Amino acid sequence: MKLTLPAFVGRIAFSALAALIGAAFALPLLWFVFAPFNARAELGLAIPDPWTLGNFVTVFGNAFAVQALWNSLIQSLGGVILVGAAATLAAYALSRSSLPGKGTITYILLLFSSVVSGSAAMVPIFLIVSAAGLIDTHLAVILTFAGGLLPTAMFILRDFIDSIPKSYEESAMVAGASPVQAFFDVALPVIRPGIVVVVVWSFVNIWGSFLIPFILLRSDDQMPASVAIYSFYSEAGTPIVTLLAAYSLIYSLPVIALYLFVSWKFGFRFFGGIKA
Amino acid sequence: MSNQPTTSGQPKRKVKNFALLSNWAGAVFLTPAGLLVAVFVIVPFFWVIFVSFTNRTLLGSTALNPQFVGLANYLALFDPANFFQRGQFGFSLILTTQFVLASALVGQALLGLLLAWLVQTVPPWVKRITETFVIAAWILPEVVIGFAWFAFLDRDQGTLNALLGSVGLPPGDFLLQQPFWVIVVFNTWRGAAFSMMLFSSAFSSIPPSYFQAADVAGASSWQKFRDIGLPLIRGHIVTDLILITMWTFNTFTPFLLTNGGPSYRTELVSIYNYRVAFNDFQFGKGAAVGVIMMLINLAFALVYLSIGRKKTR
Numbered sequence: 001m002k003l004t005l006p007a008f009v010g011r012i013a014f015s016a017l018a019a020l021i022g023a024a025f026a027l028p029l030l031w032f033v034f035a036p037f038n039a040r041a042e043l044g045l046a047i048p049d050p051w052t053l054g055n056f057v058t059v060f061g062n063a064f065a066v067q068a069l070w071n072s073l074i075q076s077l078g079g080v081i082l083v084g085a086a087a088t089l090a091a092y093a094l095s096r097s098s099l100p101g102k103g104t105i106t107y108i109l110l111l112f113s114s115v116v117s118g119s120a121a122m123v124p125i126f127l128i129v130s131a132a133g134l135i136d137t138h139l140a141v142i143l144t145f146a147g148g149l150l151p152t153a154m155f156i157l158r159d160f161i162d163s164i165p166k167s168y169e170e171s172a173m174v175a176g177a178s179p180v181q182a183f184f185d186v187a188l189p190v191i192r193p194g195i196v197v198v199v200v201w202s203f204v205n206i207w208g209s210f211l212i213p214f215i216l217l218r219s220d221d222q223m224p225a226s227v228a229i230y231s232f233y234s235e236a237g238t239p240i241v242t243l244l245a246a247y248s249l250i251y252s253l254p255v256i257a258l259y260l261f262v263s264w265k266f267g268f269r270f271f272g273g274i275k276a
Numbered sequence: 277m278s279n280q281p282t283t284s285g286q287p288k289r290k291v292k293n294f295a296l297l298s299n300w301a302g303a304v305f306l307t308p309a310g311l312l313v314a315v316f317v318i319v320p321f322f323w324v325i326f327v328s329f330t331n332r333t334l335l336g337s338t339a340l341n342p343q344f345v346g347l348a349n350y351l352a353l354f355d356p357a358n359f360f361q362r363g364q365f366g367f368s369l370i371l372t373t374q375f376v377l378a379s380a381l382v383g384q385a386l387l388g389l390l391l392a393w394l395v396q397t398v399p400p401w402v403k404r405i406t407e408t409f410v411i412a413a414w415i416l417p418e419v420v421i422g423f424a425w426f427a428f429l430d431r432d433q434g435t436l437n438a439l440l441g442s443v444g445l446p447p448g449d450f451l452l453q454q455p456f457w458v459i460v461v462f463n464t465w466r467g468a469a470f471s472m473m474l475f476s477s478a479f480s481s482i483p484p485s486y487f488q489a490a491d492v493a494g495a496s497s498w499q500k501f502r503d504i505g506l507p508l509i510r511g512h513i514v515t516d517l518i519l520i521t522m523w524t525f526n527t528f529t530p531f532l533l534t535n536g537g538p539s540y541r542t543e544l545v546s547i548y549n550y551r552v553a554f555n556d557f558q559f560g561k562g563a564a565v566g567v568i569m570m571l572i573n574l575a576f577a578l579v580y581l582s583i584g585r586k587k588t589r
Contacts, residue, residue, distance in 0.1 A: 014394055014398050014497075018395060018402050021391060021394075021410075022405055022406030022408075024465075025409040025465060027428070028413075028425055028428040028465070030435060031424060031428065031435055043432075043433040044432075045438060082312070085308070087309060089305040090305060090306045090308070090310070093297060093302040097296070097298065097299060097301065097305075098299065099299050099302045099303065099306075105306075107581065110581060111577055112321060114573060115321065115570050115574045116317050116320055116573075117522075117569070117573060119526045119527070119528045119545075119546035119549060119550070119569070120324075120546075120566045121321070121566060121570070122549065122553060123324060123559050123562045123563045124319070124323040124327060124563065124566070126553075127323065128315065128316070128320060144316050146312045146316070147313050147316025148317060150309050150317075151317065169296050170296070179296060179297055180301065183297075207417065208416075208419075210418055211550075215554060226418075227419075229419045229423060230422070233423050234535070241427075244423060248419075251417065251419075252417060252420050255415060256415075259411075
């Protein structure tokens with residue numbers, strides 16, 4: 001098909017506009033491409049001379065920074081295991097049993113999960129956690145996130161399980177499997193892609209979270225990396241920019257890796273589609 | 277088939293009502309999730325209402341033995357004498373409304389719509405690069421984003437002022453001079469990806485023949501957008517607006533850039549709630565703020581779910 005001149009000019013204008021907006025989005029992040037590899041990085045944009053990995057060595061020599069990354073990992077993995085397991089079981093029950101009031105349960109769960117946001121419920125969450133004696137523990141963060149992420153996780157997984165034909169489990173049961181066996185040996189392997197989506201989504205949510213650990217944790221040895229980074233640049237007077245730049249990049253890597261994984265495997269539409 | 281009642285009639289009927297999981301097993305499967313959601317989502321909803329009628333504090337005697345104070349917390353929040361003053365609830369509520377209007381409904385939605393329309397027609401590599409940066413702004417952890425903008429806006433060295441200087445414009449200390457517009461631009465930048473992705477997938481669900489027919493008739497891109505694209509994705513636009521309104525209303529991320537300051541000028545209700553409860557230690561008053569936030573969330577959620585229900589029926 002041949003383009004007319006005005007259409008051609010229009011196309012170029014569209015491309016230029018799209019590229020311009022893309023550049024505007026890239027600008028605030030540009031600094032992160034250079035500063036982590038610059039031994040004398042400041043808040044200004046500068047091309048490293050020479051490029052170095054020295055900042056990363058400094059980060060891994062800082063016990064507090066390493067501990068915080070480790071804490072992030074404990075809290076995220078703990079939360080992910082709970083959300084993955086509990087959501088799979090619950091979604092399977094919502095999809096495959098004929099419990100009365102299933103639809104109502106789902107509706108109420110969705111309603112509550114969108115009404116009770118972290119920033120609206122910070123006071124009662126803090127009070128519940130302190131009534132349970134869990135303030136300043138990993139478990140507090142893990143349980144709070146499990147509760148908060150579960151409704152959406154269950155909803156995503158229920159839709160996923162609904163789309164799988166029942167005949168898989170039925171034929172297993174005709175062959176003599178019990179319902180529980182049919183779930184673990186037949187349904188579970190088929191549901192796995194759905195579980196992966198929910199697990200990745202929960203991990204990214206917990207890993208990146210700030211407010212909940214910020215209010216529930218107090219001591220340095222429980223803090224996740226998000227709170228550590230915030231305290232590095234807000235409380236420490238003049239921030240140690242070199243350390244912070246490299247540390248922020250390390251902290252972002254799992255999220256970037258998971259994003260690439262999901263977009264390679266499923267196309268990115270799934271990713272964080274419904275944020276808590 | 278139906279004239280063979282002895283062999284196929286019986287099992288067929290059974291299959292129809294057959295649930296793979298008995299009610300008992302179903303209840304067991306639901307229990308772990310049910311408990312977690314009950315304790316950390318449903319109980320907080322009711323507890324916050326209860327606490328909002330007490331004078332509970334974080335420290336001191338009222339921490340252990342809070343007293344019932346009726347509507348005192350609500351009356352303090354809505355005290356007409358200082359309602360609109362900086363650092364008070366009314367100021368914060370109006371600020372949040374402006375923030376939602378400017379950064380979500382105008383910023384994110386319009387920019388998302390524009391981007392979604394643009395990437396339909398541009399060459400794939402332009403589309404790929406643009407989408408990558410827009411989505412990067414959305415997926416990176418909020419603390420990293422907060423620090424990135426802190427560096428970006430730095431008065432002496434920041435990238436933005438360097439850029440302004442290179443085209444001959446005067447530098448500015450934007451976090452001090454225009455804090456509100458900083459968080460508006462910040463939140464637009466942070467969240468535009470969601471609207472872009474939603475609208476992109478909506479546009480790509482429109483049959484290409486509609487646009488081809490318009491091309492034959494010599495329609496311009498604007499005409500195609502106005503007369504074909506926009507009317508056909510109306511449902512998606514409503515969904516998008518409700519979701520980004522709720523998220524922007526509840527967001528705490530600007531705190532990482534401005535701490536609610538300078539002098540309360542970026543204190544959104546979420547940040548106000550944090551300050552009252554965890555800096556001033558007034559849990560009762562903080563709970564009352566929480567209740568009002570949840571009521572507003574409830575209104576949006578009911579609208580959203582009722583639209584969703586209509587669609588599925």
